[in-house]
Amino acid sequence: MDVTTFRVDLVRTVDESYPVVVGRRLDERIAQFLERHRDRRIAVVTDSTVESLAVPALAAALGDRAFDVFAFPAGEASKTRAVKERLEDAMIARGFGRDSVVVALGGGVVTDLAGFLAATFTRGVPYVSAPTTLLAAADAAVGGKTAVDTPAATNLIGAFHQPSAVFVDLDRWLTLSDRHIREGLGETVKHACLADAAFFGALEDAFVRQGMTPAQFVRDDALAELTARRNCEIKRDFVVSDVHEGNRRMGLNLGHTIGRALETAMGYEMNHGECVAVGLALQARLGERHGYVGAADVARVEALLRSIGLPYRLPAGVSVQAVMDAMLHDKKGRAGAIRFVFQKGIGGLVTFDGGAYARPVDAAEMRDFLASQAS
Ligand SMILES: NC(=O)c1ccc[n+]([C@@H]2O[C@H](COP(=O)([O-])OP(=O)(O)OC[C@H]3O[C@@H](n4cnc5c(N)ncnc54)[C@H](O)[C@@H]3O)[C@@H](O)[C@H]2O)c1
Ligand SMILES: [Zn+2]
Incomplete structure (x- = not known):
């Protein structure tokens, strides 16, 4: 039998541009930005420390808009495939699907993990990055690198996934050590x-x-x-x-x-x-x-x-x-x-x-x- 070959021509040009917003008290801005994703369900991914520090203000700004919070224990030890899987399962259990938007609210561990989760959840959903540490704002927020650690090396498994927007709220730095x-x-x-x-x-x-x-x-x-x-x-x-x-x-x-x-x-x-x-x-x-x-x-x-x-x-x-x-x-x-x-x-x-x-x-x-x- 002859071998058949054909090409899938696929040259992609994608506009992955996004705004970076810097200021104080940005929760209202985040809520406004999420209006663009009115048709999507909001999954706020955060860690156990940031949940109590930052979720209440975001919740107040979101007002009537429904959202679910998915929090994991704070710390680099949580930046694993296992924790990502638990978050994904929790989202699926609550009925999240392709119509999701993720808000990554936390330090670099959260933005890396939640960004990677967004990259693969139903093959990719948009995410908003809200870094709450100076380190995450300085280094992790821009660039689109998302990842989890493995025992062999840090950030070994991940994806490039650009955020839809980045919000650096300087008020968040007030509680940092x-x-x-x-x-x-x-x-x-x-x-x-x-x-x-x-x-x-x-x-x-x-x-x-x-x-x-x-x-x-x-x-x-x-x-x-x-x-x-x-x-x-x-x-x-x-x-x-x-x-x-x-x-x-x-x-x-x-x-x-x-x-x-x-x-x-x-x-x-x-x-x-x-x-x-x-x-x-x-x-x-x-x-x-x-x-x-x-x-x-x-x-x-x-x-x-x-x-x-x-x-x-x-x-x-x-x-x-x-x-x-x-x-x-x-x-x-x-x-x-x-x-x-x-x-x-x-x-x-x-x-x-x-x-x-x-x-x-x-x-x-x-x-x-x-x-x-x-x-
Ligand atoms: N993607 C990238 O390009 C990139 C670049 C640099 C670093 N990183 C990653 O970032 C991580 C380190 O960032 P990090 O130090 O922000 O980690 P982190 O998210 O673990 O935050 C450090 C600690 O500060 C707490 N915290 C977060 N926000 C707070 C706030 N506003 N007030 C008080 N406590 C707060 C957290 O709960 C945590 O315990 C590493 O995993 C690193 O690999 C990624
Ligand atoms: Zn560094």
């Missing part, structure tokens, strides 16, 4: 280092010169707004030019090669933002050796991190070997190769041959460098 605000500021300093010298200057002015505390920061309308907006805009500028992480989006990994390895080597004793802060400072110091950053700019990066209350040196006693092992076996990286992103002065990135945003760093050089930084 100082440590968690600092963690979000770690990612914020990363964005300033790689893309915006003026933003870096504004952060320096607040934290280095005025000695602002995390509690004062979240109450400072102008700086909180600037922080949320510039984080989301910088992330947007990188992702729109590289939606599926070919090259440019790699630039957002600044400070993360060492940062992630340190997180693993320390057995997750330090949080992600703290490890990124150390990674940022060390990337600047290594960059100084290569002539990408001057000594004065390295000192500015360190002074900003220090003033925020973030670490900027390898913690005492950490094993260089353990950091090296983690770096060389990064499950999401290419085994055996250390790909490194470098900032160029303050507010830019170094580009390499062919416009690449990352370059390989020899393992021996990295080991020597880390050994020289260990105390």
Whole structure:
């Protein structure tokens, strides 16, 4: 019998644009936006902590509009396929179907998990992202990456699914712990280092010169707004030019090669933002050796991190070997190769041959460098 072949011609052009709204008391805005999805049933997905902090205000704004809340225990341990499955089953049991719209109300764990759930529920429903932490606003809200963790690696199973809209309510930051605000500021300093010298200057002015505390920061309308907006805009500028992480989006990994390895080597004793802060400072110091950053700019990066209350040196006693092992076996990286992103002065990135945003760093050089930084 002859073989039959035919093509399914399917070139997709999709407009996945969405608005990002930053301000205070945004519940009414979220309710207004959901009017566009009048024909859909609202599933608010949140965690056990945010449920009591943020659902009452959203419920008041929604007024007569019916909605169901699906909450799971707060914490990274919930970001699993099993919890996603439980939420899906609960939604199905309550009669949710293709006519659903998900509201992801919470930190990065909620927006990642609820976004992934929305990506696959009846093959995909729209979702509104309402990040309630500075970290989620700074890093998770824009970009469309959704995922859950597995025992093998974090964020290993997921999908690209863009939200219909993002609402960053700065009032939500008022209940965050100082440590968690600092963690979000770690990612914020990363964005300033790689893309915006003026933003870096504004952060320096607040934290280095005025000695602002995390509690004062979240109450400072102008700086909180600037922080949320510039984080989301910088992330947007990188992702729109590289939606599926070919090259440019790699630039957002600044400070993360060492940062992630340190997180693993320390057995997750330090949080992600703290490890990124150390990674940022060390990337600047290594960059100084290569002539990408001057000594004065390295000192500015360190002074900003220090003033925020973030670490900027390898913690005492950490094993260089353990950091090296983690770096060389990064499950999401290419085994055996250390790909490194470098900032160029303050507010830019170094580009390499062919416009690449990352370059390989020899393992021996990295080991020597880390050994020289260990105390
Ligand atoms: N998708 C992406 O591009 C991306 C980017 C960066 C980080 N992430 C993910 O984000 C997660 C980390 O984000 P996170 O720190 O926001 O995690 P999280 O959602 O676990 O929030 C941290 C803690 O703060 C609590 N919380 C949330 N909002 C609060 C509020 N307004 N007041 C007081 N407490 C509040 C939560 O209940 C939780 O206990 C990780 O899973 C990470 O992988 C994703
Ligand atoms: Zn990060």
